[in-house]
Amino acid sequence: MTTAGDDRARLEARNAAMKDQMDTLLENFERQTAQLRDAQAAAAETTAQVSSPDGLVRATIDAGGSLAKLEFAPHTFERTTPAQLANTVQTLVRQGSLQVKQKIADLMAPITEGLPDLADLVEGAPSLAGLVPPIPAFDDVVEEAPRHESFEDGGSILRNEQAPPVPAPKPAPKRVRPPRDEDEEPPSSWMTRGD
Template sequence: MQARNAAARDRLDDLLTDVQQRAEQFREAQSEAATTTATVTSPDGLVRATVDANGRLSNLEFAPVAFSKSTPQALARTVQQVVSQGAAEVGRRVSELMSPLQQGVPDLSELFEGAPSLAEFRPPVPTTEPDPGQTPPSHEDEEQNFMTSSMPAPPPPVVEEKPKPKRGRPDDHHDDEPQSWMEGGSSW
């Protein structure tokens, strides 16, 4: 029994040492991941976007000829694609930073019988693969969409409220006998 306890204690000591080392490595990787960025340029060179570690756009640049060589709709779509690619690249880089920390770590289900696997809770790394069923709109479609989307919507109809009738003043005739025991009349 003492031999089993000593072996369990040694195993726990080893696990604790490993956890402490990994915690330090994790802090370093997390610090580096927090400053990770990705800058992506569109294939036509008209748009360049930088995305931060949270997947948010931190810088957006247009080539000087971008507005003369493209339509606003096409530029908007290009911005969306470039930002999405940047976010996926940041996710890939952060995943690369963190993956060595996951190697050799026993899963929770391996340590404790009946415990869930932590692998089920890891979010997937985003991809930027275009939807295969999606076809890009033609230049005419872009112009039509821009023309209709730039027109302001008509204002909502104005509904005038009718003024509420004013309440009249209560009569000041208190000469009559009160009709209620609450107003000082006789009780039953």
Template sequence: MTDPAEHRARLEARNAAMRENVAGLLADLNRRTSELADAQTRAAAVTGAATSPDGLVRAVVNPAGVLTELTLAPTAFTRSTPEKLARLVVATAQAAAGSAREQVEGLLAPLQGGTDLSSLVEGAPSFADLLRPPTPPPAPPTPGRGPRHAADPDDDDGFGSVFGGQR
């Protein structure tokens, strides 16, 4: 049988150790919350920029990869076809979005380590969930040309259906 005073002293020592542990965890949580807020502020200011290899297109995007600026060289329409220029705009905007994503990931990467709140408190949010950079929406499909219809031999002016095919 143990002495009640001795038992009480052990409980108080255990309680003091747990309080010290919780105080350390709270201090770590406060520090990480502050670092997260700072990183989110810096991430919100990120822009990604890219220029096409031929210099005809320059694209700038926000942290989510949304196009905010598009510049075409004055010679873009004389040095390229509309189809090639359209593909170049898409590729350059995607490169700018990749640049922005890398910058945001670089800002948030240092915050990935340490004790996670979700491992300490059931149902609490995970820092990893809060640190995921926004994913840009998927690129829209490249529009293709629809099937070409053979011209009606009687339709030389393009208004055959409006004028009943005859003039």
């Protein structure tokens, strides 16, 4: 037989265990929040600097993946064509953008790795693990095939070199109604032919 004192002791023990569990959860939450804040601040300041293999072009890409700075060597325009230069700049911006994405993914990975699933927290809840895609690796750079169009070679950036179609003839102007006399009385019926 249990006494009221035994029940009370058991309840106090369960209360203490729940309090310890909540304290641990709150500490983990505060630690992860601080880590997330630090990672977000670092991600906002992330940049990538990339240079062309020949050293003629250097690009700096900001945290948003946009071109922040573009520098050319003094003799760049003597050693390359505009088409090659444009292709080099595009490639560098793409590479730098992928490097920034990878750096940000590396910053966020430690935070997202240890997060529990909803099914771990709430009994009977569905798992959300399959809904959130893993952070991909952005290291693989796929090179675009060079385009054979060049303004210098007399090429065209238009895909179709046919002449544009002839525009349709303008429609004939509408007839203008003659002005009505002010003396005219209203018709005996409002159902007129719409002159």
